[in-house]
Amino acid sequence: MLSAGTPEARNGGTATAEPVLRVDGLTAGYGKHVVLDGVALVVGEGELVALLGHNGAGKTTALRSIVGQVRPKAGSIHLDGAAVTGMSPAVTAKRGMSMVPQGQGVFPSMTVEENLRLAAAVATRRSSNPRPQDEVRAFVLDMFGILKRRHKDKAGSFSGGQRQMLAIGMALMTQPRLMLLDEPSTGLAPVLVDEVLAAVRKVNQELGTSVLLVEQDTKRVLAVSDRVYVIKLGVPVFDGTPAEMHQQDWSQLF
Amino acid sequence: MDLLLSLAKNGVIIGLLYGLFAYGMSLIIATSGVLHFAHGLTLVGSAYSFWFFFQEKELGVFVGVLAALAVGGLIGVLVELVIYRPLRRIHATDMVFLVASLSVLTLGQAAIVFIFGTDPKSVRPNEFLRWSADVGPFNIRTWDLLILGASALAFAALYLLQRRTAVGLSFRAVGDNPQRAETLGIKLQHTYVWVFLAGSLVAVLPAMLLAVQNPVTPSMGFDLLVKAVIALVIGGIGSMPGALLGGILIGLVESLATYKLPTEWAEFTLYALLFIFVIVRPNGLTKGALRTA
Ligand SMILES: Nc1ncnc2c1ncn2[C@@H]1O[C@H](COP(=O)(O)OP(=O)(O)OP(=O)(O)O)[C@@H](O)[C@H]1O
Numbered sequence: 001m002l003s004a005g006t007p008e009a010r011n012g013g014t015a016t017a018e019p020v021l022r023v024d025g026l027t028a029g030y031g032k033h034v035v036l037d038g039v040a041l042v043v044g045e046g047e048l049v050a051l052l053g054h055n056g057a058g059k060t061t062a063l064r065s066i067v068g069q070v071r072p073k074a075g076s077i078h079l080d081g082a083a084v085t086g087m088s089p090a091v092t093a094k095r096g097m098s099m100v101p102q103g104q105g106v107f108p109s110m111t112v113e114e115n116l117r118l119a120a121a122v123a124t125r126r127s128s129n130p131r132p133q134d135e136v137r138a139f140v141l142d143m144f145g146i147l148k149r150r151h152k153d154k155a156g157s158f159s160g161g162q163r164q165m166l167a168i169g170m171a172l173m174t175q176p177r178l179m180l181l182d183e184p185s186t187g188l189a190p191v192l193v194d195e196v197l198a199a200v201r202k203v204n205q206e207l208g209t210s211v212l213l214v215e216q217d218t219k220r221v222l223a224v225s226d227r228v229y230v231i232k233l234g235v236p237v238f239d240g241t242p243a244e245m246h247q248q249d250w251s252q253l254f
Numbered sequence: 255m256d257l258l259l260s261l262a263k264n265g266v267i268i269g270l271l272y273g274l275f276a277y278g279m280s281l282i283i284a285t286s287g288v289l290h291f292a293h294g295l296t297l298v299g300s301a302y303s304f305w306f307f308f309q310e311k312e313l314g315v316f317v318g319v320l321a322a323l324a325v326g327g328l329i330g331v332l333v334e335l336v337i338y339r340p341l342r343r344i345h346a347t348d349m350v351f352l353v354a355s356l357s358v359l360t361l362g363q364a365a366i367v368f369i370f371g372t373d374p375k376s377v378r379p380n381e382f383l384r385w386s387a388d389v390g391p392f393n394i395r396t397w398d399l400l401i402l403g404a405s406a407l408a409f410a411a412l413y414l415l416q417r418r419t420a421v422g423l424s425f426r427a428v429g430d431n432p433q434r435a436e437t438l439g440i441k442l443q444h445t446y447v448w449v450f451l452a453g454s455l456v457a458v459l460p461a462m463l464l465a466v467q468n469p470v471t472p473s474m475g476f477d478l479l480v481k482a483v484i485a486l487v488i489g490g491i492g493s494m495p496g497a498l499l500g501g502i503l504i505g506l507v508e509s510l511a512t513y514k515l516p517t518e519w520a521e522f523t524l525y526a527l528l529f530i531f532v533i534v535r536p537n538g539l540t541k542g543a544l545r546t547a
């Protein structure tokens with residue numbers, strides 16, 4: 001089993017450990033259309049946090065604003081205590097965020113091996129990688145056997161579930177501080193959903209990667225998350241543990 | 255029979271040059287999504303630089319090659335930085351890019367006419383280039399060997415670049431899905447500059463090799479551009495075997511046509527070939543296919 005890196009070491013030994021991700025008063029949208037209004041959330045070191053909400057609630061927009069694909073109209077985003085608000089996706093990626101976009105996380109014309117190698121190569125330029133690449137690579141291939149078996153195949157020949165596994169593997173190869181997953185279970189059969197969510201949990205526990213997970217399937221997500229946020233039409237409506245979430249009247253939240 | 259074989263050999267040789275030029279352009283198109291017609295200007299610019307420094311100023315072949323590489327690379331990178339990057343920022347449509355690219359080519363040609371005039375320039379072949387030997391039915395010239403060597407080296411280098419290096423992998427990744435590439439930390443603007451540089455440097459080889467064998471004229475870029483477009487329709491954009499096959503097929507058809515037809519008709523046979531492909535195999539020979547940029 002791999003040991004999780006110590007947060008203090010990476011934060012330069014400061015006693016008051018900043019959360020990995022802190023989002024305050026995030027307001028964002030497209031043109032005049034405001035989609036998110038005052039969203040706040042925190043992902044602590046080593047936490048797996050879920051962001052839930054109905055279709056069109058603004059979950060994807062939240063992830064896109066955090067990584068810089070959408071420029072926030074107001075609010076702030078901090079990664080390990082440093083402001084990254086409005087920075088470009090390439091920059092936030094270098095700083096340690098790795099988002100897996102919904103349904104298109106792989107490069108179809110490239111082989112599995114090339115997809116993984118590219119992700120690793122791009123990330124080695126970051127100084128704070130805590131582990132040797134080979135170790136992470138072995139972890140990924142071990143977790144998703146299909147990636148090992150079909151190493152030389154084009155990612156374009158993969159099924160939806162296999163692509164999702166490769167996409168998560170690529171995100172891991174960048175050794176992110178924070179992995180952001182946008183509905184990794186979209187279009188998967190229920191057994192595969194369980195497999196993917198279990199993998200996310202495993203990554204979180206064994207590599208110590210902090211995760212912000214967007215999902216639709218509330219029940220399954222509650223089983224793997226440490227904390228949960230719910231947004232409704234772009235406004236935060238719940239924030240708590242899965243146990244607290246079970247006490248709620250869900251019809252009010254979605 | 256010997257004439258036919260000899261024409262076929264010449265066709266394959268010149269086809270390698272077409273394929274090389276087409277592949278440089280295809281590399282750029284596949285990654286940036288821009289139908290980079292100004293690639294023709296890269297060719298003319300570097301051919302003139304080579305002629306100017308090597309022949310006119312007699313500064314030696316080394317300076318000539320360096321000047322051609324510098325000018326060719328610079329044209330590609332400048333067109334990206336000055337024309338395409340601002341267009342990308344305002345989310346211009348493909349059509350706008352295309353028109354802009356064609357304008358650059360025609361304006362650039364006009365500038366060359368203005369500076370050097372319309373009369374063809376030629377590089378006088380030296381002792382080395384005049385050498386040839388009969389091998390079976392073929393007359394092999396230095397030029398043939400140069401093209402064989404240069405294209406083998408260039409294609410091998412490009413193959414390795416795109417499979418072995420981070421920059422080459424990022425060319426392909428950005429071509430597949432730029433937004434996803436960005437979320438991995440790939441800077442799109444840098445990638446575009448690198449791919450324009452790489453693709454343009456590839457065009458410098460055919461530019462110099464053409465310059466030592468054929469007259470250097472302001473319109474040579476446009477002529478080769480037409481052939482490259484046909485080669486890519488036939489072979490598919492982004493595909494290395496496709497560009498090579500397309501180029502060689504064009505070279506062969508153009509060369510063999512002169513067996514029966516007057517030389518002025520060579521160009522016509524190319525359009526006939528293009529026409530047949532567009533009707534029969536609009537997706538090209540390889541699965542790379544002509545996709546929208
Ligand atoms: N590119 C866009 N341009 C304009 N409006 C958009 C864009 N993307 C999303 N929206 C709008 O923003 C709102 C929130 O969309 P978003 O994709 O963030 O929701 P979501 O919670 O991820 O939904 P889903 O569960 O269906 O993925 C929707 O009303 C949608 O129409």
Ligand SMILES: [Mg+2]
Nearest residue numbers: 059060061102
């Ligand atoms: Mg969504």
